[in-house]
Amino acid sequence: MVDETRKNAPKSDFRERLGSTILEVFSEADFHAVGIRDIAQKAGVSFATIYKYYGSKEQLVFSFVDQWMGVLTDRIIDHLHGMADLKEKLRKIFWLQLDYYERHEEFAKIIFLTLPMKTWMSDESFEQHRMFDLLMDVLRQGQEEGILNDQIDTRILLDFMMGFVQRSFMMWIQRGKKEPLSSQTDIMFDMIWQGIQPPHSTDKQQADSRAIEQLS
Amino acid sequence: MVDETRKNAPKSDFRERLGSTILEVFSEADFHAVGIRDIAQKAGVSFATIYKYYGSKEQLVFSFVDQWMGVLTDRIIDHLHGMADLKEKLRKIFWLQLDYYERHEEFAKIIFLTLPMKTWMSDESFEQHRMFDLLMDVLRQGQEEGILNDQIDTRILLDFMMGFVQRSFMMWIQRGKKEPLSSQTDIMFDMIWQGIQPPHSTDKQQADSRAIEQLS
Amino acid sequence: MVDETRKNAPKSDFRERLGSTILEVFSEADFHAVGIRDIAQKAGVSFATIYKYYGSKEQLVFSFVDQWMGVLTDRIIDHLHGMADLKEKLRKIFWLQLDYYERHEEFAKIIFLTLPMKTWMSDESFEQHRMFDLLMDVLRQGQEEGILNDQIDTRILLDFMMGFVQRSFMMWIQRGKKEPLSSQTDIMFDMIWQGIQPPHSTDKQQADSRAIEQLS
Amino acid sequence: MVDETRKNAPKSDFRERLGSTILEVFSEADFHAVGIRDIAQKAGVSFATIYKYYGSKEQLVFSFVDQWMGVLTDRIIDHLHGMADLKEKLRKIFWLQLDYYERHEEFAKIIFLTLPMKTWMSDESFEQHRMFDLLMDVLRQGQEEGILNDQIDTRILLDFMMGFVQRSFMMWIQRGKKEPLSSQTDIMFDMIWQGIQPPHSTDKQQADSRAIEQLS
């Protein structure tokens, strides 16, 4: 299950302490405001060892971000098992993300607020292929079944959902975390669900509704 | 010898060159990868002068970002004049943003990819009160008129739209700008529009539609 | 007199403190055992400033060594003024060196014990053209006048003297500085003087002496 | 698989390869510019093994230098056998050194240009007791027999010769090895020989010579 095969993998203990430290410091300061020496010292690891394994401050953080994103992906995969209804799948996916980012606030701060995007986007780990493919499959299936709007590039459906998640997290932080991030999952998901459905053009719907009303 | 005529107004020129330089360099490198010396040199100013006016690298960029966001706000205000239909207003707002970010790609890269978020979010300029108030007013009005979902915090409606804009821009860049960012404005806006409407629960809508069909 | 013309010359005070520190630390430890950070701290100068001016640890030390060698050269030039007798000139030169190295023991330790020779010999400052030319002129003159052995490359005459100086200093240190280095100047100089004279082949000399003795 | 026959004697091979490597790398770079890892790799040994046997980079080199100096000492001892004439003994010693350093240029570069003197001088191996005693005995004997200047500390006679050797080697390298180092052995040795003889004051000699001439 775990990557025991990876070559040159440092001691698990080593990586654990590093991870904690990264969460701690990068969640509370901008990327450039954190020194590798601080990290090394707080993690009780040698500065040179970090360089040996990760090569740069960026790669160090990317490496952990990738790992933590993998955990979220695993969790999503796990939860989707045995689910058939598309809407429930998507709602679950949406909730799992909000929930994960809320419970791992430090991690979410890192990916949404701290990471130097320019460089991260050039890095393999940004793509998150496993999660991307997973979500794309669900959405594509919905489009093929006619449940979701198939006029739209599937990737845009994905962006629609992911953009809402990211923005919601950012503003949850910015606005002081007054209530749990996931507390409004249902109402927020409904917005997404409405948004990604096929356009029995809203006008038509309204006309329909009005027609019904007139009938009664 | 040169420009002795405007001896007392070198400032505008100064700021202009600084702005161009900032767009140029910060759009192509992470914040921490850009040196103030580079900026000063490219702008033809002493770096100490920059410090005199802006105090720090962050404030320097924030200052210009604020200005450029102001331009977008002005443009939105300008375009909304004389518009009455809410949907058209929102569509316009959505399009104006995509259009502005596309035509000022460097600026958009800076705010979405480069700025150290942690610090920016603590800065006055992040709030963008004028634009925030403007959009909030439009959305709130829609909620009050019953056209938009009023079960939802107006700020969430805003996040819904803004998140989509930000994510779309980021992925437009990431995916290689194959086609104009604003080329899908309509189809994308329809997603938002559907998403923010009151929840005549989709089920109900479908039921309505079916009922109509049966009637005819 | 002093190099006020040199561009980018650091503050004199700055250089003074650096010099003292260099004498202090490099005279007591091998080159590679001294850290630039220590030097900077002891000299009360910023570490970055050192690099700005000298570029490397080696160049830093070479720069001062060159200066101090220049002082010795000046001193020799000064003392030779108004001297006519070749032997006295050479004796003076020999003594001035022993004396200078003895009174500036730290400096001498640096050039004879500490400097990484390989690199120093590739450096301009190793040549010490001013002093080299000065001594070569004196020796060459002696050869031309028939006072010194002209069968030998002048440079070898120079090596003969310089090698003795260097070795004497090294062993003076090694043997615990029991008595002043220059205390045996005369007896040591006589060795050199005898060595560099034209070879009225020793055998001949002895034969001569014996002949004289027989005559009397 | 390989050399199982001398399973218990891999040491000589090990040390041989180490020696070659040391000659190779330390003759071409300053002490601090050579990494133990390079040495270990080139010699095909683990660097930790080197530490096991030698304890430090310095001791590693000192150990080999001591061995190679021993070879020179042996050679000198060997050649002095059966020689009676003091002058010839000294000439031989002088020539053997120049010859050895010339033919083992890499070794000579190490002792004269590379070794961190400060540390080496504190090391047992610097003293070279066997060679020191050997040369001192020869010189002392010369002094006792009245052939050499006995006004001078025997050690200074030694320094006189050794300084010339060291300086000559250094400058031979520095000046580009235009001709064999030992090519001028005779003329150089004559300088030393003249230098270390008793001072039937040169003036006296000249007077003698002149007297003879007058007589004839």
Next chain:
DNA sequence: CATGAATGAGGTTTCATTCAT
């Protein structure tokens, strides 16, 4: 007993920022 991993630290370069002019 030999090895590679881990370490602390140094050299070098570059940076943001401060300071004195």
Next chain:
DNA sequence: GATGAATGAAACCTCATTCAT
């Protein structure tokens, strides 16, 4: 009021040495 010098610190790379296996 604008400037360059000086600074402290960081990233980066590599090293000598120690340590656990």
